[in-house]
Amino acid sequence: MGSIPFVAQSAPTKPLNIDTLFQPGGLAGRGPETTEWSPDGAKLSFVQRDEKGEKGELWYVDAATGEKKVLVSAAKLASLDPDVNKVKNEREKERLTRYHVAAYLWAPDSKHLIFDSQGQLWLYDLGTETAVQFTSAGDPSGDPKFSPDGKHLAYVRKHNLYVNSVSGKKEKQLTKDTGDNLFNGDIDWVYAEELAVRSNYFWSPDSKDIAFLHMDETNVPTYPITDWMPTHPAVEQEKYPKVGDPNPVVKLGVVDADKGKVKWITLTGAEDFYIPRFGWVKDGVIWAEVLNRTEDKMDLYFVDTKSAKPRLVLTETLEGAWFDFEHTEIRFLKSTGQFLWPSWRDGNMHIYLYSFDKQNPMAADAKLERQLEKGDYAVLGIKGVDEASGTVFFEANKDDPRQTHIYSVQLDGSGLKALTTEEGFHLADFSDDAKHYTQMYFGPQASPVLSLCSVGGACNPVWKANDEIAEYGLRAAKYLEFKADDGTILYGRLLLPPEGAASGKVPLIINIYGGPAGQTVRKSLPDPFDEILSRKGFAIFSVDNRGTPGRDRKFQTAIRHEFGAVELKDQLTALDQLLAQYPQLDKD
Known part of the structure; x- marks a missing residue:
């Protein structure tokens, strides 16, 4: 491939710099926090704060009607669920955010909530709209469960x-x-x-x-x-x-x-x-x-x-x-003697159905009934099961390891179906009865949108992010493919400077992660920091070497007992191919 022209840039309406990147709420605006389904599946609740996090309310959306109302007012929520950014201990703040520790929990009757307010538990009655302090010990209490x-x-x-x-x-x-x-x-x-x-x-x-x-x-x-x-x-x-x-x-x-x-x-x-x-x-x-x-x-x-x-x-x-x-969560069905077992056994992560005697589970070994779906892709998580209709819902990267979509398949192995189609990432959270789900969607050309969806029905937006792509002139990277020394396809991305931002040879920044726990090449939102660097005349390149997730078993386990060797080889191999394809890049 010969030299290609610099990528054109849409005219931004807001300045993009380090200050705006780290402003309260970020470029997208502050999205819903602690999204939870009520046990009866009738309500989707979430905390919505202002951009600075100083004022927040607990809202709910009626799953059947789409009606949106405040469950807990800002005045009451201020003490029950303070903004995590006000936690002074950095390690505790990281624990709460990194592990997504829920600030509240629904009671089984769907009429009460328990709040964990920095180690003290409060019981909130949705009928009377009153909170009663549940614990008052000097030491914090956590991980509450009804x-x-x-x-x-x-x-x-x-x-x-x-x-x-x-x-x-x-x-x-x-x-x-x-x-x-x-x-x-x-x-x-x-x-x-x-x-x-x-x-x-x-x-x-x-x-x-x-x-x-x-x-x-x-x-x-x-x-x-x-x-x-x-x-x-x-x-x-x-x-x-x-x-x-x-x-x-x-x-x-x-x-x-x-x-x-x-x-x-x-x-x-x-x-x-x-x-x-x-x-x-x-x-x-x-x-x-x-x-x-x-x-x-x-x-x-x-x-x-x-x-x-x-x-x-x-x-x-x-x-x-x-x-x-992250991807092998066993799930027992409630109404039958069956469980779902994700496995790498055929070379890709897929779902297998096992059965046992529900009345006497100790009587015999579990029996493999069938593999529910198959193909050259990875199941990324079982998200819900509608036992009444015999339907399993899951996320997978079928057709493109750089994307995530939502799928369904029947327990008898029939009817594999995609619930989403738009390019990018679709992340689901199903209600307990799996009749409804939330869908967080974003992609190279799409700013985040959180929707409430009915299975087999419509999806209605609950929250829309600022259109950061248009407002800040963010450009999608060019998605590329390379070949490792054994012929394995490696996915990469390249963001070139906008026209006029560089003269002569273009200096190249290589963003390396290398796995094993995360991909850097995904059809996700454009990276705003990469955009900042590109406007200063740099090109930014990243490639997912063997060992990164989202691919088959052979690809991910190539690094077993050999950390560093295969990764570096793939990075250098891809770099050589990139420089040959784009001679305007400064290889020195």
Whole structure:
């Protein structure tokens, strides 16, 4: 390919610089926060703040009519859900934003909310529009969960489990370990960051018991983390295992929510393992995943909680690969003895349906019924299941690894269908009954829009971002393809300076991430910082080497036990091909 002309630029109406990039609300404006579905699927709630975050209201949209109303006024929300940017501790602020910690939770009756106001819990009655302080201990309480019958609330405080009646007058401490090394239902750094765990305890369907993970971090080495933001930096010691270091020792417990009696469960005789996911199959039976240290073998156990006896019902081994927990969430169906199991087994991430005896889960191994869909693409997450119609909804990058779309397929493996078509990213959040969903859409030519959609029906906008693409003259990068030394296609993007911004050879900035946890080449919003640099005469280039996500198993696992070698080779190979295609770039 020969030299091509510089990319034309639409006339911006607002100045683009570092100040506008980091202005309150950013270029797009402040979008909805903490979007949640009510348990009955009738309402979509979210917090909407002004650009500076000083005033916010909790709104809801009626899923059936589209009517939009204020649930909690700004005056009341100011104390119940203060702006996260006002949290002074930088590590706590990062925890809340990085792990999307919800500031409120719906009660099972869809008539009450529990707010976590910086460690103190408040119960809000939507009928009377009043809030009652639920906890007042000196230590913060977190990860609140209503029992399924709505009569009790459990939460974690100082690494221990507590339960209280919804009246707030009968608090009971269920676990009583002391010190900073023993966790009951709480989450440590490894499980939150590396295994994407967001909670470590779950109520039984009959509201009588709580299954929880116990963690012993005594032998995990510490690592000093310095907060440089304040005038006088502070040092915190984080339990942080490096390669070969001891991990937390874990075991499952089941505690009687009334009597506080704990029954411990031994799943395996192995000494070094993870329990990354667990939950309830039905009353009296829990399920648990056990992952080995090298993360290439997963066992699924069913456990009779009365006898504490486990049964191994499924084993999967990924030779030369690993289990990716962003995309391998097991999902049990509520009405039948079935569960969905995403797997890399055929070379791509796809969904498999297993069955078991719902009345007697301990009687036999889980049975593979079928693979629900197949093809040269990756399932990126199961988003919802409508059990009444037998429909599974999921996100995938079918036809283009640089995009994400929403799909549906029947439990019998028929009827694979795309729910979205526009170029870019479509991210879904389904109601519990999977009759409605939110869709966040954005792309190279489209600023973000959040819509409320009815399955099989219309999508109606709930929030529209500022048109940052037009207002600031953001240009989509040119999407390119290269070939690795083994013939594998590598995707890249290049943003050239606008006409007149550079003379002579164009200096090139290469933006490298290299994986394994994120793509840099996506058909997403144009990067405003890249645009700032390009207007100063630079070209910006990025390529996703082997090892980055969104591709097949072979592509992602090429870097296993070889961090750095394959990535650098692909970066340099793509760069050579780029310079040959675009001679106006300054290779020196």
